[in-house]
Amino acid sequence: MQSNHLPATSQPIASVYSNYDLLGVYAYYRLMLSSLLWVMYGTGVFSEVLGTHNPQAFFYTSVTYTAFNLLTLMLLWKRQFAPKTEHIFAMLCIDIGAITLLMHASGGVDSGLGYLLLVCVAAGSIFITGQISTALAALASLMVIGQSVINAYTTSSSNKELFSAGTLGILLFISAWTFRYLANRIKSTTLAAAEQSRQAEHQQRLTHLIVERMRTGIIVVNQHNDIVLCNQAATQLLHHDSSYLDAPRPLSDIPYLEEQLNTWRAYPHTRSAGINIDGSGRELRISFSRLEPHDQADTLIFIEDSRLMAQQAQQLKLASLGRLTASIAHEVRNPLAAISHASQLLSESPTIDGKDTRMTEIIQNHSKRVNHIIENVLQLSRRKSAQPEVVNLADYLNSFLNDFTGNRDVSIDLELQSADIKTKVDPSQLTQVVTNLCENGLRHSHSHTGNHHLLLKAGTDEVTDLPYIEVVDDGAGISGEHIAHIFEPFFTTEATGSGLGLYISKELCEANQASLTYYMNTAGKSCFRIDLTHYQRIF
Numbered sequence: 001m002q003s004n005h006l007p008a009t010s011q012p013i014a015s016v017y018s019n020y021d022l023l024g025v026y027a028y029y030r031l032m033l034s035s036l037l038w039v040m041y042g043t044g045v046f047s048e049v050l051g052t053h054n055p056q057a058f059f060y061t062s063v064t065y066t067a068f069n070l071l072t073l074m075l076l077w078k079r080q081f082a083p084k085t086e087h088i089f090a091m092l093c094i095d096i097g098a099i100t101l102l103m104h105a106s107g108g109v110d111s112g113l114g115y116l117l118l119v120c121v122a123a124g125s126i127f128i129t130g131q132i133s134t135a136l137a138a139l140a141s142l143m144v145i146g147q148s149v150i151n152a153y154t155t156s157s158s159n160k161e162l163f164s165a166g167t168l169g170i171l172l173f174i175s176a177w178t179f180r181y182l183a184n185r186i187k188s189t190t191l192a193a194a195e196q197s198r199q200a201e202h203q204q205r206l207t208h209l210i211v212e213r214m215r216t217g218i219i220v221v222n223q224h225n226d227i228v229l230c231n232q233a234a235t236q237l238l239h240h241d242s243s244y245l246d247a248p249r250p251l252s253d254i255p256y257l258e259e260q261l262n263t264w265r266a267y268p269h270t271r272s273a274g275i276n277i278d279g280s281g282r283e284l285r286i287s288f289s290r291l292e293p294h295d296q297a298d299t300l301i302f303i304e305d306s307r308l309m310a311q312q313a314q315q316l317k318l319a320s321l322g323r324l325t326a327s328i329a330h331e332v333r334n335p336l337a338a339i340s341h342a343s344q345l346l347s348e349s350p351t352i353d354g355k356d357t358r359m360t361e362i363i364q365n366h367s368k369r370v371n372h373i374i375e376n377v378l379q380l381s382r383r384k385s386a387q388p389e390v391v392n393l394a395d396y397l398n399s400f401l402n403d404f405t406g407n408r409d410v411s412i413d414l415e416l417q418s419a420d421i422k423t424k425v426d427p428s429q430l431t432q433v434v435t436n437l438c439e440n441g442l443r444h445s446h447s448h449t450g451n452h453h454l455l456l457k458a459g460t461d462e463v464t465d466l467p468y469i470e471v472v473d474d475g476a477g478i479s480g481e482h483i484a485h486i487f488e489p490f491f492t493t494e495a496t497g498s499g500l501g502l503y504i505s506k507e508l509c510e511a512n513q514a515s516l517t518y519y520m521n522t523a524g525k526s527c528f529r530i531d532l533t534h535y536q537r538i539f
Helices: 020-043 055-078 085-105 113-127 132-154 160-213 232-237 255-266 307-347 354-382 393-405 427-449 501-511
Strands: 217-221 226-230 284-290 299-305 389-392 411-416 422-425 453-460 467-473 515-520 526-531
Touching (some): 020 085, 020 113, 113 160, 217 232, 255 299, 307 354, 389 393, 393 453, 427 467, 427 501, 427 526
Antiparallel strands (some): 389 422, 515 526
């Protein structure tokens, strides 16, 4: 059974944006930087720059800094590069302190190592939101200026270094503000894009769910007549298995549909004819529409069960029939009552002979028959619109048999495919149909075998996934020449029949978007089948 709920979103929109992927890159950068400075110092590369002021301090600082960076990388790896903000702030403070010590050991700002602080401050603006990133720039500036002041007092360096330190401090603040602005812009853009992506994903899921839950068949084909999309209703209506849901497939697998599509493409203003694919009398209405206003666009194919349109036509027919039967009630019923009453009085006359008595009996019998026909027509015209509700056929048929059989000398077997066979139908109208079919079946079974026996079956069709009821009798069956006319009004093969029973039953079925058909089953027995609608279908 298909779910009525949308799939849950994978993650909240607030967690979509994250700079922790860049944190991994920065962690590798720190380790490579400290290792490179250590190796360069140990091999004597740039010996005129690195560690010139205090070689021992440079060596121990670079070794300690490298070990710390390696440990930090391992911890970040263990936490999947998702540490707390406090941990990132502490890491950046250590970076600023270590680079400042390396710069001081190499002679101060003029060594050029101080410019590595720009990377630390920029990283802080990216990884940490708010004013904390500015605090990192302030900390780095104070440490640069502080070490320059110390150098000025402990060495014979000129005031030029203080100017360079001040310039570097300004650059640090500019770097912090610039990257903070860029990070905020990127974050807002990323969140907006993520929100749009989430909305698009939600719309896609919603559209997919709507298409799947629609009882109208939907097929999308491209310009090469390959099936791009096919919903469950289409496979059920066309009597194909669910493998057609696994697009793409060639539309040539459904030749009659491909033929109609090609005809529509050649003559787009031509209305497509209905298709009867299973011989049950249920007609499918096919319509086409392009998704884009050009010849290369995909084509949308709608497949609808014509029973809904038949139901609407039936309502119009009943309205007309109601007006007709009102005239019948006044123009036919009253004179008929007078004829019947007169024949009854005539039969009671003491002077009437036996031959005339037989004539009055014929008048009485035919009057009753005509009156029965009028009653059936009036019943049809007075019938209210269907009031469908969800019905479990297993429970319904068990209850129906208890009421129908009562103390009658009849034998009705019930076969249920399962205990849960749901449909949507007006229970009172369904009872009227099943009662009429059972009465007919029992009568024909008795006339052919001498026994009042029936078989009632209910289940769900494996192809259409629609519920059904079958009434199987032991009668002689209906001749081939009569099958096409059995649902026509006033058609009957019995001398005493009105010819309206099956007609009314079929009309009641169509009013409930069901279909009533007749066929001979594999055992050679007469079978009337009611194909009902899905219980989740909207009337």
